[in-house]
Amino acid sequence: MKLNSRIKPTQVDVVVVGAGFSGMYMLHRLRQLGLSVQVLEAGSDVGGTWYWNRYPGARCDVPSMEYSYSFSEELQQEWNWSEIMAAQPEILQYANHVAQRFDLRSDIQFDTQVASAIFAEDSKRWEVGTQTGDHYSARFCIMATGCLSVPNTPTIAGAEDFAGPIYHTGNWPKEGVDFSGLSVGIIGTGSSGIQSIPVIAEQAKHLTVFQRTPNYTMPAHNGPLSEDFQMEAKKNYAEIRDEQRASQVGIIGYGFGFGGAENVEPTDEILATTQAQRTALVEEEGFVAIRRFADVSIDPEANELACDMYRQQIKRVINDDATAESLMPRDYPMGCKRPVIDTDYYATFNRDNVTLVDLRKGGIEHIQANGVKTGQGDFAFDVLVYATGFDAMTGALGKIDIRGRNNTALTEHWDAGPRTYLGLQASGFPNLFTITGPGSPSVLSNMIVSIEQHVDWIGDCIAYMDKSELLTIEPTLDAEDKWIAHVNEVAEGTMFTAASCNSWYLGANIPGKPRIFMPYVGGVGTYRETCDRVAANDYEGFVLSAS
Numbered sequence: 236m237k238l239n240s241r242i243k244p245t246q247v248d249v250v251v252v253g254a255g256f257s258g259m260y261m262l263h264r265l266r267q268l269g270l271s272v273q274v275l276e277a278g279s280d281v282g283g284t285w286y287w288n289r290y291p292g293a294r295c296d297v298p299s300m301e302y303s304y305s306f307s308e309e310l311q312q313e314w315n316w317s318e319i320m321a322a323q324p325e326i327l328q329y330a331n332h333v334a335q336r337f338d339l340r341s342d343i344q345f346d347t348q349v350a351s352a353i354f355a356e357d358s359k360r361w362e363v364g365t366q367t368g369d370h371y372s373a374r375f376c377i378m379a380t381g382c383l384s385v386p387n388t389p390t391i392a393g394a395e396d397f398a399g400p401i402y403h404t405g406n407w408p409k410e411g412v413d414f415s416g417l418s419v420g421i422i423g424t425g426s427s428g429i430q431s432i433p434v435i436a437e438q439a440k441h442l443t444v445f446q447r448t449p450n451y452t453m454p455a456h457n458g459p460l461s462e463d464f465q466m467e468a469k470k471n472y473a474e475i476r477d478e479q480r481a482s483q484v485g486i487i488g489y490g491f492g493f494g495g496a497e498n499v500e501p502t503d504e505i506l507a508t509t510q511a512q513r514t515a516l517v518e519e520e521g522f523v524a525i526r527r528f529a530d531v532s533i534d535p536e537a538n539e540l541a542c543d544m545y546r547q548q549i550k551r552v553i554n555d556d557a558t559a560e561s562l563m564p565r566d567y568p569m570g571c572k573r574p575v576i577d578t579d580y581y582a583t584f585n586r587d588n589v590t591l592v593d594l595r596k597g598g599i600e601h602i603q604a605n606g607v608k609t610g611q612g613d614f615a616f617d618v619l620v621y622a623t624g625f626d627a628m629t630g631a632l633g634k635i636d637i638r639g640r641n642n643t644a645l646t647e648h649w650d651a652g653p654r655t656y657l658g659l660q661a662s663g664f665p666n667l668f669t670i671t672g673p674g675s676p677s678v679l680s681n682m683i684v685s686i687e688q689h690v691d692w693i694g695d696c697i698a699y700m701d702k703s704e705l706l707t708i709e710p711t712l713d714a715e716d717k718w719i720a721h722v723n724e725v726a727e728g729t730m731f732t733a734a735s736c737n738s739w740y741l742g743a744n745i746p747g748k749p750r751i752f753m754p755y756v757g758g759v760g761t762y763r764e765t766c767d768r769v770a771a772n773d774y775e776g777f778v779l780s781a782s
C-alpha cells in the first residue's frame with residue numbers, strides 16, 4: 236500500500252503495532268520515558284491472543300501466578316486468579332484491568348490494521364500507513380504483532396459450498412457460539428483442537444473430529460487456586476519472578492509442575508529400564524510416568540521407548556481398539572511440537588456422540604454443502620470449526636509491507652527464513668524492533684516473561700540512545716549471521732529439528748514456508764544474560780549512529 240503523501244502524518248516518537256501483552260507493556264514503558272506513543276491495533280480492544288481466541292475451552296497452560304506481568308508490584312499484589320491455569324475470559328479480564336489501571340486505551344487506536352512501515356532514509360523516520368489511510372511518522376517502530384496472531388485457514392476445495400457457518404478457533408465470534416442440538420465437524424488436533432474438542436462434545440448433538448496427525452498430550456490437573464496459596468505466593472513474588480527470569484522456559488511451576496501436575500525432576504534413564512518396568516509404570520502412573528526420564532528429550536532411541544509407553548496408555552484409556560490405534564502418534568518424536576496438556580481429551584473419544592476420522596486412512600477430498608468428503612466416505616454436519624493453527628512467528632510481519640534501507644522488503648531479507656540479531660532487530664532495518672521475534676526464546680517460553688524482557692531491553696536501549704543523542708540503531712550483518720548460526724547450532728540434534736518433525740516452529744504447517752527452526756532454544760535465563768551483556772558492551776553487534 237502506498238502512503239498518501241497529501242495527508243500530513245501524525246508525528247510521534249514511537250509507533251507500536253499490536254495491543255496484546257507486548258504492545259500494552261511497551262506503551263506503559265515508553266510513557267515512563269516521557270515519549271509520545273501511538274499504538275495501532277487491528278482488534279477492537281486490548282488482549283491480543285486472549286481477545287481473538289475465545290473458542291470453548293481456551294486457556295493458558297502456564298500457572299496463572301507465573302503467566303502475569305511482574306513489572307508492577309501493586310498490580311501483581313492486587314490481582315487474584317481463580318484457577319491454577321486461567322481460562323481465556325479471565326485472562327482477557329486481566330488485560331482489561333491492566334489497560335484500565337494504567338490508562339492505556341487513550342494511546343491505542345483500535346480497529347486499525349497497519350498495512351505498511353517504510354524507513355525514510357533522509358529523515359531517519361518510519362512512515363507507517365494503515366488500511367484505513369491513516370499515516371504516522373515515528374523515530375522508532377516496534378512490532379508487537381504477536382507470534383500466533385495470523386490464523387491459518389487451509390485451502391480446502393469446496394469450502395465456499397458449505398451451507399452452515401464456519402469458525403476458526405483463532406478468530407472466534409465475540410458473542411460465542413451455541414452448539415446445542417447441532418452436529419459439528421472440527422479439523423485439527425493441535426493445542427486448540429485438544430482444548431476445544433472435549434467442551435464442544437459436551438454441548439453438541441454430535442462431534443466429528445478430523446485428525447491428520449495424532450498429538451502427544453498430558454493431563455492438565457487444573458483446578459481452583461486457594462486464597463491461602465495465592466497469599467503465600469504473593470509474599471514470595473520477588474523470588475518467584477527472579478527464578479522465572481533465570482530459568483530455561485520462564486516457568487518454575489511454583490507449587491505445581493508443568494500443567495499443574497506435581498513437580499517431577501526428570502532424573503531417570505528410560506534406556507536403563509526393562510519393558511516390564513515400563514509397563515508397570517504406565518499402569519501405576521499413566522502418561523505422566525514418562526516425565527521422570529531425562530534421556531527422552533535428547534536420545535531418539537529413548538524417545539521411541541517413551542512414545543511406546545505413551546501408546547500403551549492410550550490403549551488403556553480408549554474403549555474402542557480401532558479408535559485407540561487411530562489416536563496413537565507414530566513416526567515423529569515426542570517433544571518436537573509445542574507441548575500440549577488437556578482436560579478429558581481422551582475420555583471424549585469414549586463418548587457415543589463423538590466420531591474420530593483418522594485422515595491417515597483417507598484424507599479430506601473436498602468440503603460440500605452438508606459436510607466433508609474424504610477418501611473413506613462422507614461425513615455430514617451443520618457447523619465446521621477450523622482448529623488449524625497459525626502462520627506462526629513471521630505471519631503478522633509478512634502481512635505488513637515493511638521496507639528498510641534501500642527500500643528492501645523484510646520479506647526479501649527473510650526470503651530463506653527469518654534473520655535477526657537476538658530476535659530484536661534485522662540488519663538494514665534501523666530503529667525497527669520485534670518483540671519476541673524469531674531468534675529469541677519467544678514461543679519456547681512463558682511468553683509474558685520473554686515479553687517483559689524484550690520490552691525492558693528496548694526501553695533501556697531507547698533511553699540510552701536519547702541520553703547519548705543517537706539517532707539510529709541497527710545490527711551489523713556479521714552479528715546477524717553469527718546469531719543465526721548460533722540459533723541453528725543450539726537447535727541441532729534436539730527433537731525440535733528431527734527430520735520427521737513437522738511443527739509450526741519449523742514453518743512446516745504453511746505450504747511454501749522455508750523450513751527453518753525459528754525460536755531460540757538456548758533458554759530464557761542464558762538469553763537474558765546475553766542481551767544484558769550486549770547492552771553493557773555498548774550494544775556490541777549493533778551500529779549506533781548520531782547522523
Ligand code: FAD
Binds near residue numbers: 680686
Ligand atoms: P498477541 O497477543 O498475538 O498480540 C498481537 C496483536 O497485534 C494482536 O492483537 C493483533 O491483532 C495485532 N496485530 C498484528 N498485526 C497487526 C497489524 N498489521 N496491524 C494492527 N494490529 C496488528 N503463551 C504462553 O506463554 N502460555 C500459554 O499458555 C499460552 N497459551 C496460548 C493459547 C492460545 C490459544 C494462543 C493462540 C497462544 C497462547 N500463548 C501462550 C502465546 C500467546 O500468544 C502469548 O502468551 C501472548 O499472549 C502474546 O502476546 P503478544 O502481545 O506478543 O501477541
Ligand code: N01
Binds near residue numbers: 295428446573739
Ligand atoms: O495449531 P497447531 P493450534 N487438514 O498448528 C491440523 C498455542 N496454543 O491452534 O499436525 C487437516 O498446533 C494440523 O494437522 P498436522 C500453542 O503455542 C496454546 O492448535 O499438520 N488437518 C494440526 O492437528 C500452540 O502450539 C494453547 O497434520 C489440518 C492442527 O490442524 C499454537 O498456539 C492452546 C490441516 C493445527 O495445530 C498453535 O496451536 C491453543 C488440513 N488441511 C494454542 N491443516 C495452550 O493450551 C492443519 N491441520 C497453551
